[in-house]
Amino acid sequence: MSAAVEEFNAYREKMNSRILEDNNKIIKRIFNLDTNAYMKGALDVKTKELLGLVASAVLRCDDCVKYHLETCYKEGFLKEEVVEALSIATLIGGTIVIPHLRRAYEFWDELEQSSSKDTVLKE
Amino acid sequence: MSAAVEEFNAYREKMNSRILEDNNKIIKRIFNLDTNAYMKGALDVKTKELLGLVASAVLRCDDCVKYHLETCYKEGFLKEEVVEALSIATLIGGTIVIPHLRRAYEFWDELEQSSSKDTVLKE
Amino acid sequence: MSAAVEEFNAYREKMNSRILEDNNKIIKRIFNLDTNAYMKGALDVKTKELLGLVASAVLRCDDCVKYHLETCYKEGFLKEEVVEALSIATLIGGTIVIPHLRRAYEFWDELEQSSSKDTVLKE
């Protein structure tokens, strides 16, 4: 994995653990919902991840965008599909979304590089 | 069509005409993009409409939600699919999305009633 | 109760029922959390209601503001306490909060009039 992806995931997991060990019921349930909401239901998992990505982008939450980019990547989305989703987010959310689009592109590149590096390492 | 749906569409069309007859280039092109962005590309039309719906819901724009509910309805989405998309929007956007969820439900009911009425009238 | 307060509550309850009868698990749990989060815990109920009011005000959600104004009213808050909370919301959220402040004041007046009318009717 690329250093940037690893660092993002490590911080996320470390702090999520800190939060959850506190046992605040409301927060724990929201975290729990956050897992359940993206499971297969009337809509399939891929569609839901894309919805999560676009909602995160228009709300301009870089960490949320990164998280959903990573799950979209794992779900096998092509870059052009992800970019098309982000283009809709940029149109709806306006040019203030562009700085987040730049960081999203950078993170996607990291995800692709991680993956090709992983492939090389495994061989 | 139900009175509420008709009124919404009539106002929307009347004012869009007023805006476009003004010939402001930037606005005209944004309106143009707003049509093109939802056309079939790497993603299909249905997925794109759902992305538009969820982005509108988390940004809490009632008119945008109504517009995308109507196109989702025309694209043949089942209510439970639309509700699942809106449930993700409510989780991501928080309980402040709930008042918009209430109005979205009301408008979807109007769309369903319009449609059944239309069917009756056509027979 | 004043007509405005009654109408607000009636619509809210009617649409909440419509939403909940749909049995979307995520939405039902969010509604459930929305009740639990304001119950006595480390913080008392009054403080929590005031937090809900201020969060609603800075996010400029009129319906959420009305809902929390009503619960604040029932919890026995004095008007000057509520106004002081709203003054902090206006400072943090800026002058774009002012139109929502106007509607909050109007709704509080309705709540006070409802109550005095109720008192008169009961006598």
Add this chain to the structure above:
Amino acid sequence: MSAAVEEFNAYREKMNSRILEDNNKIIKRIFNLDTNAYMKGALDVKTKELLGLVASAVLRCDDCVKYHLETCYKEGFLKEEVVEALSIATLIGGTIVIPHLRRAYEFWDELEQSSSKDTVLKE
């Protein structure tokens, strides 16, 4: 004046009086700043009003937009200048600004009609 403009101003003034008679110091000072900030300084009054309009539009506050449209109108802005400012707001804020643009256009029309009616009445 058109009924819509009059109603908007009357409600605004009535509720502002209600708010100010309460003597909350923070709110009173914010209202006071709201007057002073748009007075001539390093920037002229017209530029400041246009800044207020665009900020209100991207934050999607209809009442704030109406207020600044009215002051822009009184300051003698041409419609195409106001529309150009709103086009920048729509580009920066995205297509979710469009419903607010429709209502802004409608209000500007009311302002123009009010004015021509006033002219006729004065003659």
Add this chain to the structure above:
Amino acid sequence: MSAAVEEFNAYREKMNSRILEDNNKIIKRIFNLDTNAYMKGALDVKTKELLGLVASAVLRCDDCVKYHLETCYKEGFLKEEVVEALSIATLIGGTIVIPHLRRAYEFWDELEQSSSKDTVLKE
């Protein structure tokens, strides 16, 4: 004090000085209001700080959250009280608040460590 807390405060103070030495009247008065609004009034200081924290959290302003966490810490709030306030913010503001919750937890840890270190140093 921990390095992170110190750095945050140092930057904040340095830039606030830069801003205030410029003598822009509107900005100076807003800064002044920002001090006065949290002083004891109809509501006590602790409640007001908690309102500031929750408003900052739902508006997803990391620096504002840090500032109010520090004042809450100094006012003697227990962690579970602060977490309960943040749980309401996360419910109202949705899962996009979670990345800010992670950073809030990290900063609170810094505040607690600073304090225990200070105690050790003073002995």
Add this chain to the structure above:
Amino acid sequence: MSAAVEEFNAYREKMNSRILEDNNKIIKRIFNLDTNAYMKGALDVKTKELLGLVASAVLRCDDCVKYHLETCYKEGFLKEEVVEALSIATLIGGTIVIPHLRRAYEFWDELEQSSSKDTVLKE
């Protein structure tokens, strides 16, 4: 140029190139509009840049603020004019704009230092 300004511009240009080489039509057109919208029209270029700055500030987009600060600087705005525009943004957007105001001040200082350094080097 100062290191901070250079780094900001370099990243911006690098990632914009990455985005544009992808040939997503919607995004390319939005980028194109983003150039055209600030050209001379009914309003002059300087006014438009100031509108872009204030819209970016109330939407709390640091990168957008930096970009418009740089163009405002190049257009010859005096610091007190820019500060006055930002004071209106802070009033409209509230105290949550203040952390962005601090970073805006810091970036403006960088722009001024860059410029004086450039002058020295050219001599």
